[in-house]
Amino acid sequence: MEFRQELETGLLKQIGNIENELKIKDVASKCRLLKTENGLKVELSYTGPNASKYLQYVEKHREELTNYLLHPDDADLYEWMETSHQTSLTLKKHEKEKLILYVNFDPETMNVLTGIADENVTMKLGAPLMNICIKDMSRKAFKLSIFEMLLLADEIALAMGNEELRKMANIEMVKTYLSEIYDKFHEGPIID
Template sequence: MEFTQELDTGLFKMIGNTETSLKIREVAEKCRLVKTEHGIKVEMTYTGPNASKYMQYIEKNKEELTKYLMNPDEADLYEWMETSHQTPITLKKHEKEKLIIYVNYDANTHIAMTGIADENVTMKLGSPLMEINIEELTRDQFKLKIYNMLLLADEIAVLMGNADLRKMANIQIVKTYLSQIYDKYHEKKEDVNIFN
C-alpha cells in the first residue's frame, strides 16, 4: 500500500489503484473534448469494465487531461511529467540549475537511456527522457526516438525556463553520439550517419 501526506492537514491518505495503475495516455484514448456554452469539457466515451476508475481519474486530473487532449503533439511531455511526478511549479525550481542531457548505454542489454542530470551526472527529475533497446529498432525508428527525446527535453527546458538545458536539447553531439552507439552495437551495422 502507498500513502501520501497531504500538505494542508499533514494527514496520510492512501493512494488507491486508480492513481497507480492508470496512465494519462490510456485514459485520453477513451475520452474526447466537447464544446459547451461554458467552454470545453472532457467527455468519456468508454462504458466497459472499470469505467468508474476512468471517471475517478478524469475528475482528479481534469486540467492535465484537457491540455493533453488539446495538444496531442505535447503528449510525451504530459506523460513524462506524470511518470516523473513533476508539475510546471516544481520544474520552475530548476530554472537556474546547470543541467545536461546525459546518455547511458549498456552494451550487454542494448538499453540506451537518456535523462536530465546535473554536472555530477546525477539524474534529476525522477524519470528518463528515453529508454530504448536499440536491437529492437530500425535505423529510422531509432532516429525518430532521438528527435522525440530532444523535443521533449526542449519542452521541459522551456517549461522550467532553463536556457542551459535548452541549448543541450539542440546540440548535434547528442545525436552524433547516439548514432555512433547504434552503428557500433546494432546487429545490422551500417556505415551511414543517420543525421547527415
C-alpha cells in the same frame, strides 16, 4: 491497501489500485472536449469496467486532460510528466538549475538510457527521456528515437523555462554521440 487471499495457496495477494495503473493516454482516449458557456469541459464517455476509477482520474487531472486533448502532439510530454510525477509547478522549480542531457550506454545489454541530470551526473526528475535497446533497431528507427527524445527534452526545458537545458536539447553533439554508439556497437548490418 487491499489484499485478497488466493484459494489454491492461501497466500495474501495485494490488489492493485487501478487509478495508479491508469495512464493519461488511456483516459484521454475515452474522453472528449465540449465547448460550454464557461469554456471547455472534459467529458468522459466511458461506461465499461472500472468506470468510476476513470471518472475519479478525470476529476483529479482535469487540467492535464484538457491540455492533452487540446494538444495531442504534446502526448510524450504529458506521459513523461505522469511517469516522473512532475507537474507544471514542480518543473518551474528547476528553471535556474544547471541541467544536462545524460546518456548511458551498456554494451552488454545494448541499452541506451537518456535523461536529465545535474552537473554531478545524478539523474533528476524521475523518469528517463529514452530507454531503448539498439540490438534489433534499424538506423532509421534509432535516429527517430533520438529525434523524439530531443523534442521531449526541448518541451521539458520550455515547460521549466530552463534556457541552458533548451540549448542542450538542440545541440548536434548529442545526435552525433548517439549515432557513433549505434555505428560502433550495432552488430547487424547497418540498415538506413
